[in-house]
Amino acid sequence: MSTQNLHVAVVGAGLMGADHVQRLARRTAGATVSAVVDIDQERAQAAADMASPARTFSSVEDLIKAGAAEAVVLATPGFLHEEALLQLIDAGIPVMCEKPLTPGPESSLRVVEAEVAAGQRLVQVGFMRRFDAGYRQLKNIIDAGTYGELLMLHHQHRNASVPETFTNEMVIHDSVVHEFDAVRFFSGEEISNVAVRTGRHTSKGTELVRDPQLVTIQTSSGLLATVEIFVNAKLGYQVLTQAVFEEGVVKIGESAGPTVIAESRTGSAIDQTYHTRFVEAYDEEIQQWVNSVATGVPVGPSAWDGYATAAVCGAGVSAQQSGEITSVDMAHKPALYA
Amino acid sequence: MSTQNLHVAVVGAGLMGADHVQRLARRTAGATVSAVVDIDQERAQAAADMASPARTFSSVEDLIKAGAAEAVVLATPGFLHEEALLQLIDAGIPVMCEKPLTPGPESSLRVVEAEVAAGQRLVQVGFMRRFDAGYRQLKNIIDAGTYGELLMLHHQHRNASVPETFTNEMVIHDSVVHEFDAVRFFSGEEISNVAVRTGRHTSKGTELVRDPQLVTIQTSSGLLATVEIFVNAKLGYQVLTQAVFEEGVVKIGESAGPTVIAESRTGSAIDQTYHTRFVEAYDEEIQQWVNSVATGVPVGPSAWDGYATAAVCGAGVSAQQSGEITSVDMAHKPALYA
């Protein structure tokens, strides 16, 4: 592999976009931020200044016309993704698209179809957990069959708190979506059905959310997975997975920081947000994506992964309302994603 | 409390009965083994010899007639419990009855009714986990409200293996029965419904069991509890509980033995059977029972607890067959157990 210098444009200069500008400029080998795109030119310039001499544009269209990017990180709000993705796919430009691919299964399927029509994989979706060291280690153990076949998965997904505006639907679309992708990632299978149950709920939570919830997921071969989703758990940000095999159990997600023995307790600090918990995963995601653009071999979650999780989220919201085991309706998987 | 010397007869001189003879003779303060009852007199004598000068009898009837016991530990097979319990209740003799109280809810209810008719609590049932240090610590934390209200419970219950004769029904009646009682113990509520799901199963298991299974339990106030029951898990015997509160999570059941750093791994040994995992719980159960007979204040699980779990087991077996959420049908709780 030779030293490269990929010219990357960051589209969307909000918090996440600005974070990607810094990541590309300061912690990613083989990439330069060549442009920042935002309809708010002041914001675009502020982000570009972190990585001068980057140019600024106010639209993806202008960016493409100017030929100012070999690849794009898409960090706009989700409802703007479809239009940008279709333009970038049309222009043959690789794009690392923050999740969600698009807000729903129909629009996501259109992106998949555009990519299939283009005949090549250009889109990586930002399910960054796949790049977390623990996730990769567990995936390796599953694929190696070290402890026999994978039989069951238990997840806990806890946030310290969410804003008052967070809704029950967002519990599925913004939070459990990660476990939907995780179960697909670990099992290598599509999800067949989903169930959501609620019971006692916290008095310390937010108005719009019934909290915690118990989600049960089943894949095409029957693999069962549970998710405790608790978005106002107070204690911090915890993402735990316990994988049950025929001849062993593997757990990931425990705090890896120093052990502190003080104030009558021995223990470790818990991350408070995904920023600290998954900071290395974000870096690794972008580094592997930059490397994959250079080699032309896609490595991360595909547009299909974006579509499939959107389809599961749809079933999840229905399940949340009915309390029943709900089948997932999914399109046929194109050969491009085989 | 004055020093006492309770004369205890052990009924049933099989493995469990002989174990109780030794426990009473060597590790329990305030008790003497006064008699051993078994239809097989040779076996009765062998057990009695571990605690001479104990007498032997071939039936509970003879034991009662001889006035040779102030209290009884009942360790015969479950199908013999009802008759013995009714005789002992009739004679006003306190009895520590190994689980199950009786094999089914109808017969268990008859024992409850006999006790209610007698007007006093005479029966303690052998749900020994309630005497485990971890269980008691968690129960104290729940009752103290240290971390707010209890919201969800996650259990893992793993055996290294079971005999080939172990059936799917026994998964519920012999294994999950402990979690049924645990959920009742922790929540202080009766169980309203049960669901059982299966999916991928181990190729290393036994013929008659679909293994592992995922059990979901809900109490009268809505508390949700999950149980992974995996009876051929190979790795050893593990009983883990994770209690989710409004402002914290508490886990019990991790190995408490030495940490060993060797052969490229750092870790601890796992108990291989309930004998080693719950050895202190069995001792504590009997010691507290002996003390409670002296004081006349019952401390452990009651005949009602035996009945109620039998009723839940009935629903559990139905749920296992239907795959659906199954309501539990339960009699009215007599004031004696308030």
Place this chain on the structure above:
Amino acid sequence: MSTQNLHVAVVGAGLMGADHVQRLARRTAGATVSAVVDIDQERAQAAADMASPARTFSSVEDLIKAGAAEAVVLATPGFLHEEALLQLIDAGIPVMCEKPLTPGPESSLRVVEAEVAAGQRLVQVGFMRRFDAGYRQLKNIIDAGTYGELLMLHHQHRNASVPETFTNEMVIHDSVVHEFDAVRFFSGEEISNVAVRTGRHTSKGTELVRDPQLVTIQTSSGLLATVEIFVNAKLGYQVLTQAVFEEGVVKIGESAGPTVIAESRTGSAIDQTYHTRFVEAYDEEIQQWVNSVATGVPVGPSAWDGYATAAVCGAGVSAQQSGEITSVDMAHKPALYA
């Protein structure tokens, strides 16, 4: 083994003595408290009342004359031990003597000589850590040679705090004495030399103690052991041991309680005093002693162990003053303790 009922007198009805009365009455199989001895008859009676119908005496002499004890637990202050021990040895009565055996090596050696003259082992010394589950497990691992030969031992011994009256000498005599016995117990060897170093010390400590201190111990075959002794460590009561073998390392002493995930930390509570940390060890110590009196086979630390640690403590105090590696001067070990 037949059921026994050993008549035990408790000599000394202070806190520790009263604790032993309750232990014998309520948690020890095969023993009855037959008498309580204390010069303060009111105190004796109060303790006896916890185990009626126990008699009371005001001296060991009277106790012996009355023939009111088959065995004795000696729980008076240490400076009264020698006289009582010599009387009891003379009367052939087994005694479980709280540590120290006596306050110094000379007086301890006189007890050893009396026992040797009596021709039988009658004295067990209260080094209760030898009965702690972790200590026994580590001892078994050492003796089994599971990880090869034992090469080094690291100890941490931390108290939350000590009274203002606690002196530098007491750091050795009351605290490190336990590690002196532990190193002898684990290695099966006598201690040859001791060194004590101090450096930075806590500003949160007590006036008379230089805290923490670093003690280095070497046994006759060269085994090195370190002890961090920190008697005003604030965090709680911790007794940790790390044993380094040729092919592995074993650690004991970590908290075995529930794991709590709350307030941004995951962890476990630390015991605050030896009462909770070693409560099972005290029970086990007395139970094994009662059983050993019945069988006539001594199991615990002997009068020789009491003498030998007293000799090491003497060297330890010298080492504390000189800062140099200090040899331990010890008498020849009588065949009785082989």
Place this chain on the structure above:
Amino acid sequence: MSTQNLHVAVVGAGLMGADHVQRLARRTAGATVSAVVDIDQERAQAAADMASPARTFSSVEDLIKAGAAEAVVLATPGFLHEEALLQLIDAGIPVMCEKPLTPGPESSLRVVEAEVAAGQRLVQVGFMRRFDAGYRQLKNIIDAGTYGELLMLHHQHRNASVPETFTNEMVIHDSVVHEFDAVRFFSGEEISNVAVRTGRHTSKGTELVRDPQLVTIQTSSGLLATVEIFVNAKLGYQVLTQAVFEEGVVKIGESAGPTVIAESRTGSAIDQTYHTRFVEAYDEEIQQWVNSVATGVPVGPSAWDGYATAAVCGAGVSAQQSGEITSVDMAHKPALYA
């Protein structure tokens, strides 16, 4: 900070040098490998090919003359460091020098003096542990005074094994040198004296090493630190630190990988070599150095740190031979390193 592209030459194309070429080319932002220097031109070319279009040179002199590097990573054997460092300092070129700075305190002092004469900090020394996440977290805790003043440090440093050629002196110079630097790093003080004791030794070790050894270190203010160094410990590669404060204890270095419950044990894998244990520290070391060259603000261990540890190593080898507490003889620290 603007996007930079520092032209870095790697001097020495052996295993470590080639590793640095790959790190700079693939995992370091803001740097390009502009040249590889090795007397063996074939080896230089092989390394350069991993980062084309890098040039090759056979000497540092030629490299400097050609103006082909803005900064240098020096990865030749230690005995070649002095000459290269003096040339690079003379040319005003920043250099990241793998440890040791030079093989002994006299030659190291000459490098310090050259740098002082040059009037600017140009040399960073490769004590990569300072960039380990755990080390940085502990350093932050110490500096913040979170748990009061640091009072004592305990280290365990274990290798699975060393080559037969590894000598007792190398135990100090190649292994304990890391703890010497760590104690200086954590305390911010120079080391005043060192002691080394040996006792029982492993029968599974190598011929030339007395293994394990117990090293005691004391800093200028009296801080005591212990090191168990065990270079044939079989179990893997472990670097553990326990820092004792006035009001708490902090431990770093425990395995952060998945918890595996299998084969009757629950636990985690241990790293087998420093390659896996400190891989992120090496990356972080180089990334921070590249960034520091751009900003002109030195961040890592200095030439003085290289000299000071060399002086302590000298005392350590003497202490190993004498068994006594040995003072460290050190030059006056120039203002440049204040």
